[in-house]
Amino acid sequence: MKHRFPVVIALAPTASSGRMPGIDVPLSLEPMEAESVSELPEGRRWQYEPKWDGFRCITFKDGERVELQSRNQKPLGRYFPELVEALGDLPVDRFVLDGEILAFVNGDPTFEALQLRLHPAASRVAKLAAEQPAIFMAFDLLATEDGKSVISRPLRERRALLEEMFEGIDPDLARVMLSPATNDRDLALRWTKEFGHGLDGIVAKRLDLPYQPGERAMRKYKLWTTVDCVVAGVYYKQPGQQLDSLLLGLYDRDGLLHYVGRVRVGKADPEMERRIRPLIGGKLAFSGRAPGGPSRWSGRERNPIPVAPKQVVEVSADHITDNHMRHGARLLRWRDDKPPRRCTMDQIAGGRSDLKELS
Numbered sequence: 001m002k003h004r005f006p007v008v009i010a011l012a013p014t015a016s017s018g019r020m021p022g023i024d025v026p027l028s029l030e031p032m033e034a035e036s037v038s039e040l041p042e043g044r045r046w047q048y049e050p051k052w053d054g055f056r057c058i059t060f061k062d063g064e065r066v067e068l069q070s071r072n073q074k075p076l077g078r079y080f081p082e083l084v085e086a087l088g089d090l091p092v093d094r095f096v097l098d099g100e101i102l103a104f105v106n107g108d109p110t111f112e113a114l115q116l117r118l119h120p121a122a123s124r125v126a127k128l129a130a131e132q133p134a135i136f137m138a139f140d141l142l143a144t145e146d147g148k149s150v151i152s153r154p155l156r157e158r159r160a161l162l163e164e165m166f167e168g169i170d171p172d173l174a175r176v177m178l179s180p181a182t183n184d185r186d187l188a189l190r191w192t193k194e195f196g197h198g199l200d201g202i203v204a205k206r207l208d209l210p211y212q213p214g215e216r217a218m219r220k221y222k223l224w225t226t227v228d229c230v231v232a233g234v235y236y237k238q239p240g241q242q243l244d245s246l247l248l249g250l251y252d253r254d255g256l257l258h259y260v261g262r263v264r265v266g267k268a269d270p271e272m273e274r275r276i277r278p279l280i281g282g283k284l285a286f287s288g289r290a291p292g293g294p295s296r297w298s299g300r301e302r303n304p305i306p307v308a309p310k311q312v313v314e315v316s317a318d319h320i321t322d323n324h325m326r327h328g329a330r331l332l333r334w335r336d337d338k339p340p341r342r343c344t345m346d347q348i349a350g351g352r353s354d355l356k357e358l359s
Contacts (some may be wrong), residue, residue: 025143105132230343261329
């Protein structure tokens with residue numbers, strides 16, 4: 001496929017633009033959401049899909065016009081021009097698809113590569129789109145080629161129509177893909193073991209239910225990985241006052257200590273204070289990747305406070321990409337029995353996710 005990267009594609013500035021002329025699904029449509037569960041539901045009425053960790057996106061196509069819309073009905077096409085082009089090139093004149101925008105590095109999905117796209121400069125966006133093009137992973141069909149909504153139809157019918165649509169799409173194009181799905185719960189659970197950190201979990205959907213915009217009508221079963229980490233820094237709620245977060249590190253094979261995430265402290269904890277306060281001070285021990293810097297979302301900069309790397313904690317994390325706990329971890333216990341130097345990167349490395357092997 002040629003990469004024209006037309007950065008200024010006609011995208012609606014807000015969802016208030018109503019509908020595309022040839023499609024009877026409104027641009028203000030909210031995606032169907034999922035409720036977290038501790039166990040994956042079972043039974044013949046359920047369909048299971050990988051839970052991808054990217055940017056949720058509903059795509060609209062009406063002839064030459066393509067819209068990419070975020071979970072909050074914000075236009076995304078400006079940041080992913082290669083997807084606007086790829087969706088426009090599909091041999092289907094009209095559709096509305098629900099799915100996820102993903103970026104992969106060495107076979108693993110990486111949220112950081114997606115965050116880099118949220119950049120105001122069109123030249124920067126075009127450069128990233130050419131160097132590391134994104135993928136749109138479709139998992140639901142909301143309007144067919146005739147522009148008619150299928151939102152009210154049950155998932156088993158929508159999935160059949162979606163698979164029929166993808167029969168006419170060359171899988172080697174790879175920018176637009178059909179997300180795997182199965183009715184076999186055991187297979188879905190095997191995905192979580194075989195592909196490790198490559199998946200964020202499993203989503204279960206009722207085959208007999210219609211699409212329910214904005215409702216938590218799906219179930220999401222998220223993976224939790226336990227990791228033993230060194231505490232090598234803290235953030236304060238306010239300078240010199242109550243602790244806000246512990247900054248976690250792991251050692252690589254060369255002995256460098258890399259920042260891999262943080263765990264929130266919450267309310268004042270005397271045990272936390274007893275263990276951490278005496279170790280505060282000195283030089284920041286992170287010799288590899290370090291915390292700090294401006295937040296991509298708020299722009300505010302947080303200054304990490306050094307802590308001597310002598311305390312070890314066991315934490316659980318629900319998603320790890322790029323050797324980093326992207327969501328905040330949960331503190332499970334202190335590990336007085338484990339030397340800090342034994343907290344190594346091999347606990348979170350690996351977990352390749354080969355899309356072709358998921359089906």
